Amino acid sequence: MSPESSSVTETAVEAATERRLNMIEAINEALDIMLARDPDVIIMGEDVGYFGGVFRATAGLQAKHGKTRVFDTPISECGIIGVAVGMGAYGLRPVPEIQFADYIYPGLDQLISEAARLRYRSAGDYIAPLTVRSPFGGGIFGGQTHSQSPEALFTHVSGLKTVIPSTPHDAKGLLIAAIEDNDPVIFFEPKRIYNGPFSGFYDKPVEPWKKHPDSIVPEGYYRIPLGKARTVREGEAMTILAYGTMVHVVEAVAREKGVDAEILDLRTLVPLDIEAIEASVEKTGRCMIVHEATRTSGFGAELSALVTERCFYHLEAPVERVTGFDTPYPHSLEWAYFPGPVRIGEAIDKLLSE
Amino acid sequence: MAEEAQPANLAASGGKANRPALALHVPEPKYRPGDTVDFSDIDIGKAGAQPRPDESAHPSEMGELAYSLIRVLGEDNQAHGPWNPRLDADTLRAMLGHMAMVRAFDERMFRGQRQGKTSFYMKCTGEEATSIAPAMALASDDMVFPSYRQQGILIARGYPLIEMINQIYSNKADKLKGRQLPIMYSSREHSFFSISGNLATQCPQAVGWAMASACRGDSRIAASWVGEGSTAEGDFHSACTFAAVYNAPVILNVVNNQWAISSFSGFAGAERTTFAARGLGYGIAALRVDGNDALACYAAAQWAANRARGNHGPTLIEYFTYRAEGHSTSDDPSGYRSAQEREEWPLGDPVMRLKNHLIASGEWDEERQAAMDLACAEKVKETTKEAEKNGILGHGLHHPFHTMFEDVYEELPWHLEEQAEQAIRERITKFGSERPFG
Numbered sequence A: 001m002s003p004e005s006s007s008v009t010e011t012a013v014e015a016a017t018e019r020r021l022n023m024i025e026a027i028n029e030a031l032d033i034m035l036a037r038d039p040d041v042i043i044m045g046e047d048v049g050y051f052g053g054v055f056r057a058t059a060g061l062q063a064k065h066g067k068t069r070v071f072d073t074p075i076s077e078c079g080i081i082g083v084a085v086g087m088g089a090y091g092l093r094p095v096p097e098i099q100f101a102d103y104i105y106p107g108l109d110q111l112i113s114e115a116a117r118l119r120y121r122s123a124g125d126y127i128a129p130l131t132v133r134s135p136f137g138g139g140i141f142g143g144q145t146h147s148q149s150p151e152a153l154f155t156h157v158s159g160l161k162t163v164i165p166s167t168p169h170d171a172k173g174l175l176i177a178a179i180e181d182n183d184p185v186i187f188f189e190p191k192r193i194y195n196g197p198f199s200g201f202y203d204k205p206v207e208p209w210k211k212h213p214d215s216i217v218p219e220g221y222y223r224i225p226l227g228k229a230r231t232v233r234e235g236e237a238m239t240i241l242a243y244g245t246m247v248h249v250v251e252a253v254a255r256e257k258g259v260d261a262e263i264l265d266l267r268t269l270v271p272l273d274i275e276a277i278e279a280s281v282e283k284t285g286r287c288m289i290v291h292e293a294t295r296t297s298g299f300g301a302e303l304s305a306l307v308t309e310r311c312f313y314h315l316e317a318p319v320e321r322v323t324g325f326d327t328p329y330p331h332s333l334e335w336a337y338f339p340g341p342v343r344i345g346e347a348i349d350k351l352l353s354e
Numbered sequence B: 001m002a003e004e005a006q007p008a009n010l011a012a013s014g015g016k017a018n019r020p021a022l023a024l025h026v027p028e029p030k031y032r033p034g035d036t037v038d039f040s041d042i043d044i045g046k047a048g049a050q051p052r053p054d055e056s057a058h059p060s061e062m063g064e065l066a067y068s069l070i071r072v073l074g075e076d077n078q079a080h081g082p083w084n085p086r087l088d089a090d091t092l093r094a095m096l097g098h099m100a101m102v103r104a105f106d107e108r109m110f111r112g113q114r115q116g117k118t119s120f121y122m123k124c125t126g127e128e129a130t131s132i133a134p135a136m137a138l139a140s141d142d143m144v145f146p147s148y149r150q151q152g153i154l155i156a157r158g159y160p161l162i163e164m165i166n167q168i169y170s171n172k173a174d175k176l177k178g179r180q181l182p183i184m185y186s187s188r189e190h191s192f193f194s195i196s197g198n199l200a201t202q203c204p205q206a207v208g209w210a211m212a213s214a215c216r217g218d219s220r221i222a223a224s225w226v227g228e229g230s231t232a233e234g235d236f237h238s239a240c241t242f243a244a245v246y247n248a249p250v251i252l253n254v255v256n257n258q259w260a261i262s263s264f265s266g267f268a269g270a271e272r273t274t275f276a277a278r279g280l281g282y283g284i285a286a287l288r289v290d291g292n293d294a295l296a297c298y299a300a301a302q303w304a305a306n307r308a309r310g311n312h313g314p315t316l317i318e319y320f321t322y323r324a325e326g327h328s329t330s331d332d333p334s335g336y337r338s339a340q341e342r343e344e345w346p347l348g349d350p351v352m353r354l355k356n357h358l359i360a361s362g363e364w365d366e367e368r369q370a371a372m373d374l375a376c377a378e379k380v381k382e383t384t385k386e387a388e389k390n391g392i393l394g395h396g397l398h399h400p401f402h403t404m405f406e407d408v409y410e411e412l413p414w415h416l417e418e419q420a421e422q423a424i425r426e427r428i429t430k431f432g433s434e435r436p437f438g
Ligand SMILES: Cc1ncc(C[n+]2csc(CCOP(=O)(O)OP(=O)(O)O)c2C)c(N)n1
Pocket: A046, A075, A077, A099, A103, A106, B149, B197, B198, B199, B226, B227, B228, B229, B230, B231, B255, B257, B259, B260, B261, B323, B327
């Protein structure tokens, strides 16, 4: 399916309905639709079956689609991803869940050496059409093993696609596109915004999704093409590149500071929407990159290099990166670690003053 | 020749006429919420019935012990058979005291989380014997690599309660500097390895420590604890392989509490065989023990420790027990299992069983028990109050921001120094400079 035709479908359905879902509900609905549409889709992971997942993303799916379509697995991430590769070789389209991104590491050999390279090494004889879903990111006092943002480990691997939604609307459309994609996709779900679009002001009450326009989720099937960024808001003063939770944080900070920033939600890190980035940076002449992940060799480094290489003569200031610190995610100092409004605000001031 | 080629041709053409359709088996626990529970099918055997082989026995001579249950405490509250460790009354009372303390501690910390004093807690209710008894059977300088449910080891080794609470509250006195999720303790002084959130990673580490001890001609041994669900991780199997290959002086404890969050033990392979039997496949001595029988737990651990110390190699011990409460403060088990399971559990409650044994032996009574329970609750309450003076999570009394950047490396590289300055600057922007705990 081409990007054009899917965006037509998207708009057509959207006009017809106004349902509001949180991100978990939207993900659950995408899974439900794909289980119904495609008999090759199967869902598996730790606690995803009867119980419906520790975040409830697969709630009700086993009861509806049966135990051989949606099932619990042994606690072995290596096994989960390895059998998903085998199922893919048979012709199924597995959607394994890794309970927390922090626990994906035992599965990395199967993901990096196997799933990511299967198409290449067999010259297309075999493919690995799996979508690995996993909650990631911090802000829930989860300590170092329930908070990490390891996306750059995956964007560094040739053959993997990396997708990160930031709204219920996108989560559903992107997940459907990821499942239909014939390449292995890492689908990281920002768990901090499962229930509401976190602004980064942790001491203010959390808004539920229901008040956010992007909680309007069309019924039925629609896809959002992988590799297309979303313009969150247009602006002239600077371009801010973000994804996941940080989209909402930068939006709130830009609003608070009254900065005319253009915010791009990348949605897919690989393949990247380089055209949208170039067009925006050429217009604004300033670029800031924000992610929660650690800084060194983070995806921001790749973005910064790309913007510098491709938009150098349009830049009026060096590219700014705002990130998490290069430490494990701390427990008690979670909010000192998190790249929140103060860190982002400071970077905005710096970028504008140059 | 032509006939031999037929099956392949059939498969290629999709001809399956003579072959049965395959079916995927997905395990299912016997009972779900609301179900009436009947555990009479679980064969618990008889206390005292299991033979106790010599500690140097070859694993193949003692295979039966991987399938039955080693039990000492009988229905009559007496200790039976060759596995009776014959502990004196003082030791038994100390053991009971540790178990009561762990229970009181769990109660209070769980409540503290509910009251918003911290983010997370995990109880070990019903499983106290599986950590306290082995900890008492080991020497205090034997190295332990626990999972997150072995608070009993720290209590048995005399780790100060206040340090545990400071860690749980992530406060300014927390020895782990507020870095770790509550209950992820560490104490080198108590030969207690830093707890990881990543399951089963401690198993090969324990083997490595034991190998190192053997390399050096030391006399100390190592032990790891892992949940039955976590035995599915590759790390556990690597541990078994290395332990077997190097005949490592290590005890690999598997706490089979029947559940791994919402997944019953069948998802770790329990429908097919026991967890102890895993050891036999590797050529490791294996014992399967009534995990609610503190005397049996002690005896098994003591047997394994003697075996390791005598250079006879590793032992895998499965403690057959039951997770009486939810997985953690984040879990509500009423969504996936029958509440009756706990009541019907055929091996009872480890604290009650040890208490009843001491009473039956004339070494204890209900009055003393009640007084001890009260004293434990009081001690925990007082210590909690004391710890609260150092702060609770999220109320400002934390370690200075600079500590966040320390210990990433031995020395702070330039980029972390810059980031530390950034963090402190942000704090001043947000709160002004008068905040005491920068
Ligand atoms: C590598 C890894 N995968 C998944 C998890 C999430 N997780 C934490 S505890 C747990 C269940 C473990 O069950 P079990 O091993 O039986 O131990 P128990 O909790 O019963 O003591 C799971 C899946 C994790 N911590 N680490």
